[in-house]
Amino acid sequence: MPAISRPTSKDVAQEAGVSQSTVSLVLGGKWSGRVSPATARSVRSAAARLGYRPNQAARNLRLGTSRTVLLMVPTLTAPFFGPVYTGAARVAARHGFGVVVSTWPDDAAGPADGPFAAPDEAIDGVLASSMAAEALGGFGETPVVMLDSGPAGRPGAPVPTVDFGVADGMRAIAAHLAGLGHRRIGHVAAAPDQWTFHARADALAEVVADLPGGVLTRAGCAIDVASAKDAATRLLAAPEPPTALVCDDDLIAAGAYKAARALGLDVPSDVSVTGFDDVLLATALEPELTTVRLPAEELGAQGMAALLDLLDGRSPAPRVLPGELVVRGSTAPPRAR
Amino acid sequence: MPAISRPTSKDVAQEAGVSQSTVSLVLGGKWSGRVSPATARSVRSAAARLGYRPNQAARNLRLGTSRTVLLMVPTLTAPFFGPVYTGAARVAARHGFGVVVSTWPDDAAGPADGPFAAPDEAIDGVLASSMAAEALGGFGETPVVMLDSGPAGRPGAPVPTVDFGVADGMRAIAAHLAGLGHRRIGHVAAAPDQWTFHARADALAEVVADLPGGVLTRAGCAIDVASAKDAATRLLAAPEPPTALVCDDDLIAAGAYKAARALGLDVPSDVSVTGFDDVLLATALEPELTTVRLPAEELGAQGMAALLDLLDGRSPAPRVLPGELVVRGSTAPPRAR
DNA sequence: CTGAAAGCGCTTACAG
């Protein structure tokens, strides 16, 4: 029981002395030229007096919408996606929308009718975040905005996108390291087949290729500490080891720290380490991590704004949110040799 | 447009050659003794053939519910609450419920009609997690289950609760430390006025009081690295410093590590450190953190199950989810002196 | 055992 039957538009109509349809017109903002300003005013004040708020279920039934948007993320346990949800939910709430979350199914390709044929609740749109390249398509008719999935998101049909400027972020890291004097760079690369990691790898490779004397090595790993430690160890065990380890994620950087220490190397005097994302972890580590801050909450907020635009029939332009290089204690000039 | 107008119960009725009300009865599970088994079977198969799924908006309108539950948490940026949401949403989805999240407003007491008078969408119930003691009440008529808020949740009216066995968890930590030979314990305590932290402090104080030669010191801090480092430094700077630092959170433990290192102390040979929660961070730190694992996802799942019980008119019994001591590398016997 | 009908609270043609 929703707290002693809330007032309905009928109650407002009675209070204002008008018909229920007039109430709907006024409160729906479709009255100009159809209802006199005076009437509109009295309707509004009656609604305020009664504390009226429209019944969404009735509205949804009539309109055939659910005012619910699905946010799909790779995982909710990674610290990155909480803020994405928060940003999306904040904007959604302002427009009377709810957000439900779902994680990408393991079989990314999914059944023919898409990964969300299952949800009990009908859905008005999808915010697809950080999807794997092979998860393209399968969205049927549902409006979708792709987040952190690359500008080329869906080949063919153009889909609105909101992305991070990860290439620029990676270039900033590379430039920072190059400026410090590093030439031999090791890339501890996240293995998941996501656009963002491909973009990072490409940007890093370009910068190092243009660097006189630049040498890039590379080892892939899962986004967890143990796997990252293994990968970093492989890189560091090379005959001519890198003097800096560029990691695709802060968590991976934590693994790189461990690899370095296990080999008796100090961070940053023996080897510099950089992260990506700037989650809580970055300042919990010692030394604190030089990384790129990605505005996760803003990603969710702008993505939802774009989806709302799309649902209103507009075509939101692609957006790119810049990352910010945050220099802390994990980078230093390479040891002279 | 929800993907080419989905079939309605009317379509199913036509397909099965029965009336729409019969369809509703059968699919709603209220047919026994009112519809013949043969008819029921044919309705079911017609529904399956058409891929029918009931329109929630219509159902909600008719029933006066929203099939939406509000999860209130202190913050979504802490890594702990993602899993809580995940667990709650998983159970909710099985029953056709959605979950929306909201964070506790800053003015915890809130207006008379509660902190969630605002949400646009009407809600059927609330899952209130980790609430501050002063946020009690203000829920009006809405069914609520309290999570991680203590058994005494709301004085007066009994409210179903799901809690962690934090006292036992803290006792396990204290016993582990005592077994190692520690007598002087420093408690780096989370300052937020939440039940869970009071329970931890009380449990620790009891054990240490019962420990021959036991001495407990205590410093409060916010749940962030810098504040924790300050608090730990104060404790460690005492004339007779503790040989072990018990931290209320893994993030606080990270601050304690930093304090120790800044003072030239090694973890664990000079000072043992323990955390609480076992988030990602615990294995990212060096040495890896001895801590208590709290089943966060299970908290959400059991909480939702209890709320669903409550909405069905049952009175779910209080539940307590045990934590598990995970011994890793941050604890060792105190240095002989 | 089965069906016709009312009604949840909206939005939106349609009349006036």
Added chain:
DNA sequence: CTGAAAGCGCTTACAG
């Protein structure tokens, strides 16, 4: 400028 009415897709008395 305003109102009476239809109808979105359900659930549930009520008749038969």
